[in-house]
Amino acid sequence: TSGGNLSCMQIAFRPWTCDKYQPQNLKQSIDTFVSSVITYALRHNITTLAFPSIGCGQRGYDPKLIAEYMIDEAYRQLKSSVHPQLIISFVLLPGQQSIYDAFSDRLNAIKIIEDKPTSISFDKQTVKIKLIGLNKNELIECQNKIKQLARSYSLKLHLTDKIDMADWSQDIIQKYYNYCLQKRVIPTIDIQNCILDLIGPKDAVSDTEKYFFQLTAEILRNARIQIISHGFVWSVEISSGTWEQYSYKINQQIEDAHMKKLSHIEFLNEKSERCRVVFSSMEEHYGTRKRKVCRQRIDSSLPNYWDLSSVNFKRIALSNSSKEYKDVLDRFESTMKGSYLTIVKIERIQNERWYKQYAAHRDEFIQKYTSSSEKLLFHGCRSTSAYKIVQECFNRAFAGVNGVSYGQGVYFHEHAKYSHGYTDGSSERTMFLARVLIGRTCIGNSSMKVPPEGFDTTTNGGHIFVIYHDAGAYGEYLITYR
Template identity: 45%
Template sequence: VDAIVACSSSQYLCKTIISQAGIQVQNEYNLLKASDQFPDTTSGGTLPCKKILFIPWSPNSRDPTDVKSSLSTFISTAFTLAISVGSKSIAFPAVGCGKFHFDPSIIAKDMLHETRKQLTKYKIKMNISFILLPIQQNVYDEFIKYLNQMQTVDLMVSYKNLMKKQDDQSTIAYDKKIIKITLISTNDNYLMKCKQEIIDLARIFSIKSKLTNKHDMLDWSQNTINKYYKYCLKQGVIPTLDFENVTIELIGTKDTVHEAEKYFYELTSETFKEARIHAVARNVIWSVELIPNSDQWEQYSFKLNGIIEDAFLKEYHHELPEVILAI
């Protein structure tokens, strides 16, 4: 752990931590105490941490409102100090649950609530631990109880996201679901190992696929684009259509990404079919003379035929290649 929090108001806790940390920390702590510079930090000494954060905690009364306010200050001060020294993990004591004899239910609830509040405020990833003595089974039970209750909140966070195609004002709203997993362990090594296994497992079952040179999607109408987005999102695939670089990026599980790729080709086939029907319905086929004055003609593909016919109907004659209409 990067930082251990010590309650400087608890002589018993401070004495225990300092004796374990060694003479260097003892000297640093004495200087802080002599000048009354709490809250402040010392080095980690011989303890398995980089910094020790000495922070006072002494509620004005045993009233739950005063306790909550004092714990809020205690936790927020720890975050401020930890972030200032670059810590990525903090270990907190369950203050008040020893000789102060505070209700462990109140302590656990308020400490967890403020910790979550600080993590949300700073929007950072930080490993948080609460250190308990082996004899504090009742305190452990209260922390577990409120931690489990917190898991039911924001387990699935839904919000609206908008997809846009360049300057077109059409948008597609969808719900994105985020699943949070809380791991509990008395051993940091087991905790990190389990976390890594979950990450590895997620990577095995999810992929990112990139389709390149997909010029066919330039022929898609806005309705077709919307249709594809809706299909992907319904399957749990996040699509990104880059019309400038004619690429498609798909993120999801292997099976759903594969289905999204298949659906892309199905929509492209439908687009070609519509272009063919449009050309046949008008009984118009555009051809090109292979060699000037040779009277040897080759029909354009249905796709190009549709593009040329569309331009002709819009009277964009200056964009048309030199062709002869064959009916």
């Protein structure tokens, strides 16, 4: 029939029925309904088509299921159709927020699948080796040696849960793919399931794995730069008094909307919840849940690799696949390999007040000596002491607990194995990798409460250094191990 007073040319009536007590037939009935309407439209050269959200009213079907079945079937029909100009819309009534969210989420999921390939594989080549000889046993032995040699020089690496790939653009995917080709590594990149398989020579596979983490870090760094350029960070109150910063990507979306003076912004969070931030009330809405959000100015004086935070103190457990984690571990293992069982965790200590005090002291060193003479040194201690240190700093009030041979200050060592001797004998030991300002140093002795005039620290003349200023060191990493 004609559209009448509605803003459309025609209204097509198509029956749709589904027994509520037989939900297993829901998908099939919707598929039939959607396909019949699209077939009608194509047959009559209709270029635009609008569907209502069937089944979400008195029938009470789950809007997520209805959205999934209707959109997926429409998508399938469009993919297989030879009609290039058919545009399909879904019309929802005012006040149907939950239904709108369900349809919007499903459309976004379809868009992600459409925009990104599910996987990229390497074009494999087979090399055939023909063995000729008179003795069958010798040929078999030679064949086995070739196989053994090939296995010894090759490596297959299977990486899972690489959710960072979900943010890779097509250019980044192609860049990584080309790098693998140059290294003669066979990559299989499964974007949808966040899986990466690498097969090739051992050293080349190791290089391509490192490059993967390098690209991921580059994407995160660029996202962070975007946030810093705006100068603000957004956080949500997940429980009373406990705030959690939004991801870099969501932060940028919220800040952009705020700068454009929009009333609200909608986004999918890490739990695939479609949330809405309402700027007038500074709240995040998801269904009936409401949480406070806050916007804080970023302090550019802090290290650019720190996680953005709305609190003064934070302990960040590093991913064991990150370059930062591996750098700390390599320094620790340079003297500790074989002397411990396992690493429990490596944490980055983000104590803003302590770091700013240290940075101010470092700037004084640079003005005085033209360089900070900063060293990365180890400090072993009891677990109870470690908890106090991360909250405050290395306190000289405890000087003398483990000896004062080279001065009555806080002791650090270049080798982790030496500092290991000052950890407690409990099941889990703790050791800091700290930034320490050395400046001018001299040989110390047990009577020194401060370094001699003109000097900043004391030493044993080798690998031990003693500081006398609370801001003279910053415990950047805490290594917990067994």
